[in-house]
Amino acid sequence: MGKRVGMEVSIAAAEAVKQCNVDVISAYPITPQTHVVEHLSELVANGELDSEFFCVESEHSALSVCAGASAAGARSFTCTSSQGLALMSEITYIVSALRLPIVMIISNRTLSAPINIWNDHSDVMSIRDCGWIQFFAENGQDVYDQVFCAYRLAEDKEVLLPVIINMDGFILSHVVEPIELIDQEKIDQFLLPYKPPLTLHPDRPVTMGGIALPAIFTETKKAQEVAIQSSMTKILETWKAFGDMTGRYYNPVETYKAEDAETLLITMGSFGETASVAVDMMREEGRTVGLVKIRLWRPFPFEAFKKATLGAKQLVVIDRAVSVGGPGGPVASEVKAALYGEWQRPWVYNFVAGLGGRDVAPQDFIKMVDKAEIEIEEGNKEGYEIYGVRG
Amino acid sequence: MTKPESEWTWKELPLGSTIIEPGNADQYRTGDWKTLKPVLNKELCIHCGLCYIFCPDMSYNLDAEGYFIVDLFYCKGCGICAKECPTGAITMVLEKEEEK
Numbered sequence: 323m324g325k326r327v328g329m330e331v332s333i334a335a336a337e338a339v340k341q342c343n344v345d346v347i348s349a350y351p352i353t354p355q356t357h358v359v360e361h362l363s364e365l366v367a368n369g370e371l372d373s374e375f376f377c378v379e380s381e382h383s384a385l386s387v388c389a390g391a392s393a394a395g396a397r398s399f400t401c402t403s404s405q406g407l408a409l410m411s412e413i414t415y416i417v418s419a420l421r422l423p424i425v426m427i428i429s430n431r432t433l434s435a436p437i438n439i440w441n442d443h444s445d446v447m448s449i450r451d452c453g454w455i456q457f458f459a460e461n462g463q464d465v466y467d468q469v470f471c472a473y474r475l476a477e478d479k480e481v482l483l484p485v486i487i488n489m490d491g492f493i494l495s496h497v498v499e500p501i502e503l504i505d506q507e508k509i510d511q512f513l514l515p516y517k518p519p520l521t522l523h524p525d526r527p528v529t530m531g532g533i534a535l536p537a538i539f540t541e542t543k544k545a546q547e548v549a550i551q552s553s554m555t556k557i558l559e560t561w562k563a564f565g566d567m568t569g570r571y572y573n574p575v576e577t578y579k580a581e582d583a584e585t586l587l588i589t590m591g592s593f594g595e596t597a598s599v600a601v602d603m604m605r606e607e608g609r610t611v612g613l614v615k616i617r618l619w620r621p622f623p624f625e626a627f628k629k630a631t632l633g634a635k636q637l638v639v640i641d642r643a644v645s646v647g648g649p650g651g652p653v654a655s656e657v658k659a660a661l662y663g664e665w666q667r668p669w670v671y672n673f674v675a676g677l678g679g680r681d682v683a684p685q686d687f688i689k690m691v692d693k694a695e696i697e698i699e700e701g702n703k704e705g706y707e708i709y710g711v712r713g
Numbered sequence: 714m715t716k717p718e719s720e721w722t723w724k725e726l727p728l729g730s731t732i733i734e735p736g737n738a739d740q741y742r743t744g745d746w747k748t749l750k751p752v753l754n755k756e757l758c759i760h761c762g763l764c765y766i767f768c769p770d771m772s773y774n775l776d777a778e779g780y781f782i783v784d785l786f787y788c789k790g791c792g793i794c795a796k797e798c799p800t801g802a803i804t805m806v807l808e809k810e811e812e813k
Contacts, residue, residue: 421729482728520731529732537719542730544723 324503324568331462331494332357334501335401335427335487338469340371341509342425345396348376348387352406353439354491355429359401381410385424389413392422393530395521397473400424403491404431407445411452417484418453419546420530423476423516424484425469426454430591430642431491432678440679441491443591443642447652453546455485455553456620458591460576462499464617465489467570470504470513475560477516481553488619490592492679504568512567550621557618574623575630576615579605583612585691586631586668588639590616590653593682597640600687611691616653624660631661636669638694640687640709642676650674650706658704669698675709686710717742743770747790749805751783757802764794764803 329337336358339347347366349359365371374396376387381402388398402410407428417424432442446456455475459465465487472485489495520528534542557574565571578598580586587597594615604611614630614637616623631637641651649655654672661667671694676682690709697705727733751764758780765773765781772787773794783794795803 419729420731520728520733527735529735530729532730532732534730535718537717538721538726541721541723541726545726545730548723 324505326502328498329501330498331465333361334462334466336361338466339399340365342473344373344399346374346391346398348378348384349400350378350381350384352403354495355401355403381406385410385413388424389417392424393522395518397516398424401427403429404445411449414449414452421482423482425472427487429489429491429495438678441493442677446488447643455483458488460594462501466501471560471564474513478556481556493592554621574618575626577630578613580612580614584610584635586634586637587613588637596684597687600684627660634668636698638691639672641674644674669703672706673709743789744786749790750808751794751803752806754802757800759800763797767793767797
């Protein structure tokens with residue numbers, strides 16, 4: 323068993339990146355991502371981590387540097403938030419299509435305007451379809467652990483896809499939590515050196531990022547879609563191997579007191595911890611409420627999600643981003659799509675909450691469950707509303 | 714490329730659509746873009762090589778007799794050679810379907 327320490331989650335994330343012995347780090351500072359890369363730059367400056375640290379002029383360049391480095395065979399890391407991710411978005415699509423196994427932590431923060439540095443999931447939802455494998459971490463230990471899983475998975479010869487670890491800005495990134503560190507010897511066994519099948523090297527010339535005319539572009543996208551869909555097996559294998567090493571087993575969809583629940587809260591990210599407290603409070607009152615937490619956002623775990631939810635009467639989906647002019651929050655959209663083909667499916671009531679850093683306490687989850695149950699009872703069975711808005 | 718792009722299936726594509734065969738752009742037929750093709754009148758040709766110099770696709774090659782001959786596999790039919798030819802030895806004519 324590793325050492326258990328009190329540590330800010332961003333620092334723990336940086337320590338995990340160090341333990342992965344990355345070759346190249348490239349980033350541009352933006353709140354609330356800064357502590358991760360500041361700590362990494364200290365580790366490099368102090369000689370504790372033998373990596374190239376590239377201070378670039380923008381996030382667009384940060385991921386471009388990682389793309390070049392990864393294409394040359396270097397294990398690469400970047401980290402960003404919000405506007406930074408928006409500026410980087412063009413390159414996110416290129417990296418996944420070129421099958422470069424870069425790992426990125428997003429310290430999730432909303433998008434302007436109005437300008438706001440606090441947490442929600444608007445940033446990552448803007449690149450939902452960028453082709454990266456995407457995790458949402460629930461707590462600090464989860465963030466730390468997923469860094470190792472992400473590199474092992476990304477670099478697997480049968481996967482070779484980039485991975486995003488979503489870490490709620492401030493709520494996770496700036497909070498000191500108990501973190502169980504993993505011994506380096508264990509990590510060195512879990513994560514073997516990166517050996518890419520194709521690299522940019524003058525002795526073996528290849529072209530990455532060439533043009534594809536209409537005659538072949540569709541085939542390239544099909545290959546990419548199959549690659550990410552079929553990565554599911556390796557995701558499960560990776561989390562199993564990690565669990566066998568540490569005792570902490572992760573799943574695409576986590577359940578909490580969900581087996582007999584009539585009403586299920588559905589959350590993603592750090593909402594899960596708060597919602598579990600709310601579930602305990604409601605259970606004490608004798609209410610059959612449970613919780614389903616989505617850890618794996620892409621590829622979306624349709625089978626696991628259906629297995630976890632199909633027995634319930636109603637799902638209360640809590641989104642942390644607005645799809646302006648759309649059908650509700652992005653998670654609720656996915657949930658509805660997942661269930662549409664089922665003959666008997668639960669009603670899906672959707673709240674958007676916690677925008678731009680507004681706190682969502684256990685009492686708020688209880689209020690949302692109360693409201694959803696009443697609305698569904700009264701016939702508004704597929705409702706959608708922004709929670710806690712004044713006026 | 715061992716076969717045209719239009720015959721590749723998604724399963725055959727190299728990882729990340731990487732081009733793993735160096736220099737294979739010379740197998741890319743750009744000659745099927747054209748509607749007009751250049752035709753050389755050797756009696757007017759003075760072997761100056763301006764067609765060779767100006768051709769943006771390097772489709773002209775010197776033959777054993779000292780003439781610059783267009784390679785229709787690459788020629789896109791832009792007409793720059795005909796425009797630049799100082800003696801009017803090159804004319805652009807409609808390419809017939811069966812010649813493609």
